[in-house]
Amino acid sequence: MKPIHPDALALARNAEGLYLNAYLCPAGVPTIGYGHTAGVKMGQRITASQAENFLLEDMAAAAAQVDKLVKVPLTDRQRGALASFVFNLGAGALGSSTLLRRLNQRDYAGAAAEFPKWVYATVNGVKTQLPGLVKRRAAEVKLFEKG
Structure with missing residues (x-):
């Protein structure tokens, strides 16, 4: 199995916290x-x-899903950014997203522009923009674009 880029692991550690x-997440x-979350x-x-x-x-499980869904070449950093996205969401x-559709059309810039749209969560029944998700998506874009 292909390893996860260290920058992607650092991104996930930073975004999630230890x-x-x-505890109950939002x-x-x-x-x-x-x-x-499993078990x-x-x-x-x-x-x-x-x-x-x-x-x-x-x-690793998230990256395996990325590998199944993405049909175009990825750098290790791009794969790691997408693994972070899948781990979180x-x-x-990813499978039903415009991000994936654009990526699989080889529109890497268009795919990168889709990350910031995924910053909402339902909290107490209300769709809410979460600052932590804004920060995480920005870090994923940066990692993805470093390619």
């Missing part, structure tokens, strides 16, 4: 470590090493 105790999902139970506690392992597994979001 939480060794389970969408109400039990989360731990660097944004890990997390409230009250759970992990070590920093476990958090790092979860991140590597989660980003899910493969379904």
Whole structure:
């Protein structure tokens, strides 16, 4: 399996933050470590090493989805930016996006311009722009464009 670019891992660490105790994310999902959600139970506690392992597994799974969806060549940084996007939003979001459509048409600049549109989450039933998502999408664009 192809490794994840270190800049993409750093981006995800920075965007997610490290939480060794389970918490509810803004969408109400039990989360731990660097944004890990699979099988997390409230009250759970992990070590920093476990958090790092979860991140590597989660980003590898996200990158595998990117590899399935993207039909054009990617640099390691572009793949990493997209893996961060999928890790945060899910493969379904990328799969149905204008971002992916433009990318697969080899419109790399057009694809990069789509990242900033993905900055909303439903909080208490209201579509809300989250500052953390604005910052994350900007970092993903920067990584993607570094290519």
